[in-house]
Amino acid sequence: MYPEPAGPPGAPVVVIWPAMGVKARYYRPFAAALRAAGLAVVVADLRGTGASTPAPSRADRYGYAELAGDVGAVLRALKPRLEGRTRLLLGHSLGGQAALLHLALDGSDAADGLALIAVGLPYWRNYPGLRGYGVLPYTQGIAATTALLRVWPGWGFGGRQARGVIRDWAYTARTGRFPRLDGMDTEAAVRAVRSPVLAVSVDDDQYTPHETMDNLCGRLAAAPVTRERYTSAQAGAPLDHFTWVRAATPLAQRIARFASGLPRR
Template identity: 80%
Template sequence: MSGEPEYTQEFIDVDGARIGVQSYPDPDGVPDAPVVVIWPAMGVRARYYRPFAAALRDAGLAVIVADLRGTGESTPLPNRTCRYGYAELAADVGAVLDALKPRLDGRTRVLLGHSLGGQVGVLHQALHDPDRVDGLALVAVGVPWWRGYPGLRGWGVLPYTQGIAATARLLGVWPGWGFGGRQARGVIRDWAYTARTGRFPTLDGVDAEAALRSVRTPVLAVSMDDDQYTPHATLDHLCGKLTAAPVTRHRYAVAEAGAPLDHFTWVRAAAPLAVRVAGFAAGLPRR
């Protein structure tokens, strides 16, 4: 797109998978700029975030975007033999951060997740070395617990999410019919569990809910007006699990963005949000 920066495509091998990583040039005139590492929503390719990357660079931040395992440039393509779920996605975050260490050393690091990418980022902080990053930004993220949706909507969310899970079990993979792109059945299993119970499942023998209570990483939590998948209450529910973390909560409104918003379109109206992320990064302790 015109006016948006080009990126360098890299690949990182992780436990039989290959994670595609897009590294953007550092912002002009900002040596050792804070780095934002973005993890996308379910089924969304890293390149979708190019407008957001441009806005973040304009705000003085370096940007890296990783494709979730099985999406975009990352492999394997989900199929019946894939067994990975949330545990592996969270471990991928740490592997990518380790591989990027030469670029990240000495810089403030913000892990920014959108939707599923935000859940994965939270779980990485809970289950792995939280000191790899200095701040966690959650943008249009939430636990899709059916009871967290307003009015009668939750009564539709419950059968919808569990129907997707049942289909993935039957077929051995979620084909991406109308939602979320093609996904490994383990990812859908864990996602559907959160929708049914409001809790994260036990992952690799670890009580993820208990581990979340130990996270102390500063958090910027931003929900969107008119978000059809993760309305404000779903992010409030997730933030309630981070009892030890300092959380800055913000609702990104249409008036602030200057454009219509929903779970995906905020990416194209993100200049004010990018400034907010830059302010959050500037307030984090320097390495």
């Protein structure tokens, strides 16, 4: 948790969920920019990453259902700080999927809004040009290796991950759909989410290009979606799936404007 921003008490609270294998501390520059824009900020590690221990082992089977459940657990732990305040879930990549799935499976009243930054279903057919023909064997190769080893060691991608996380991620890459979770039709649940969404894709994103975000937004049938792109010109710096975090002052200001327009509790 970061200190409260300057100004009147009770500022909206942003809870950030990181990308696969990315530690919460990586988001310090972004958190500082959000705080300067007038938002209270919390950054939570995904299960098994950073300060969330232990690291995934061969005994761990958890996947997307558990990651979505963790969002709820953190919100419950933060209840004293969140009480009566506008709350915004903000997810980057896998963290965005976890936040969205939490709203879909556990009720959208958990948050007043959702910001998705560089998030998308990595469905191989959504990648421009010939890229998808590389994405499919790449993602399924990681899944096959994980099934064999019973854990993903993090060889060049995503950090060390439980096999269920890789299984579910690879399913989305292969089929373009979220898997059923805890027996629920996840796709139908996502279509029913009603929380306002700010969906921002990032220039030169090597993992979730604009088209993958478009695909995800197309599933949000009931939610009011504001779809935007964060460009290198806006940032004043080159961008990709990760480096936007260090050039995010204009983006933080946009998120603050979005948060200020959310319904108040």
